Amino acid sequence: MWNYEKRLEYPVNIKETNPKIAKFIMSQYGGPDGEISASLRYLSQRYAMPYREVMGILTDIGTEEMAHFEMVATIVHQLTRNLTPEEIKESGFGEYYIDHTLGIWPQAAGGIPQNACEFQVKGDPITDIMEDMAADGAIV
Amino acid sequence: MLRQNMNKNQLLQWINEVSFAVTEMTLYLDTHPDDAEALSYFNHFNQERQKALRLYSSTYAPLTLDTAQEENCWRWATEPWPWEGGHC
Numbered sequence: 001m002w003n004y005e006k007r008l009e010y011p012v013n014i015k016e017t018n019p020k021i022a023k024f025i026m027s028q029y030g031g032p033d034g035e036i037s038a039s040l041r042y043l044s045q046r047y048a049m050p051y052r053e054v055m056g057i058l059t060d061i062g063t064e065e066m067a068h069f070e071m072v073a074t075i076v077h078q079l080t081r082n083l084t085p086e087e088i089k090e091s092g093f094g095e096y097y098i099d100h101t102l103g104i105w106p107q108a109a110g111g112i113p114q115n116a117c118e119f120q121v122k123g124d125p126i127t128d129i130m131e132d133m134a135a136d137g138a139i140v
Numbered sequence: 141m142l143r144q145n146m147n148k149n150q151l152l153q154w155i156n157e158v159s160f161a162v163t164e165m166t167l168y169l170d171t172h173p174d175d176a177e178a179l180s181y182f183n184h185f186n187q188e189r190q191k192a193l194r195l196y197s198s199t200y201a202p203l204t205l206d207t208a209q210e211e212n213c214w215r216w217a218t219e220p221w222p223w224e225g226g227h228c
Contacts, residue, residue: 006203007152008222009163056170064163074223 002063009067014078019093022079023109026096028072030106030114033135035069038062041119041135048123073104142192148200155192155203161185 028034042062049055080093080102088097095111106114120131142154165182172178193207201219202208208216 003205006216006219006222007155009156009159011152011156012223013225053171053173057167060163060166060170064167070222074225077223078225 002066008071008074009064010071012071012074012078014075017081017083017087018079019083019087019091022076023091023093023096025072025079026076026107027109029069029076029104031108031112032115032118034106034108034114035065035072036106036114037116037118038136039065039069040116041121041132044121045128045132048121049125049128051125054125054129076104077102142188142195144195151192151196151199155189155196158185158189158192162189 030036039062042058042065046055046058046062049058083093083102088094096105096107099105108114119135120128122128122131142151146154162182162185165178165185169175169178169182190207193204196203197207197209201215202210205216210216
């Protein structure tokens, strides 16, 4: 069970659009080490975790990652608001726009869709925590 | 500190601050469940957060359904969403 809270974990107020940067930042939403993969990784690993403290922290971090992916999506949304057709073409945002217009779709910067193959759940605590460190360490 | 005369942005900023303390203490307590100092820190900021969320709901609009007390209009959907910006 989850409840929504109608605020961002940290406020995002971007004044100027920039579709080129939006395309890079989008990877932090739906890329291999993005926030959706992080959330699914932690929330899926917790069922086989043998330690109660770690079940707790996987639940709470997996939940916090959802707040992160909402912030990243907000950044992409605010960077791409009200673009003109010229801005879309010139910035290289056209390939994304043709399939998704200004909607937010979870993909990596290179256009690869968000995919569960980007993380692992093995039911073994050492293996799973090593995988968490590899993924979250990669984005520090 | 929570003050009754805070404007909308100040109150939201306060909610963000106390919520950050609650979130971080939750993660710490998950692996340190017997730390008395951490427990009292968590309890203090959790109470401050609940107070501020209730005040925001009664003065402006609900941020959580737990604090929603809607009489004339369902503002949950009609008030701005977080990604629209314009907040502090």
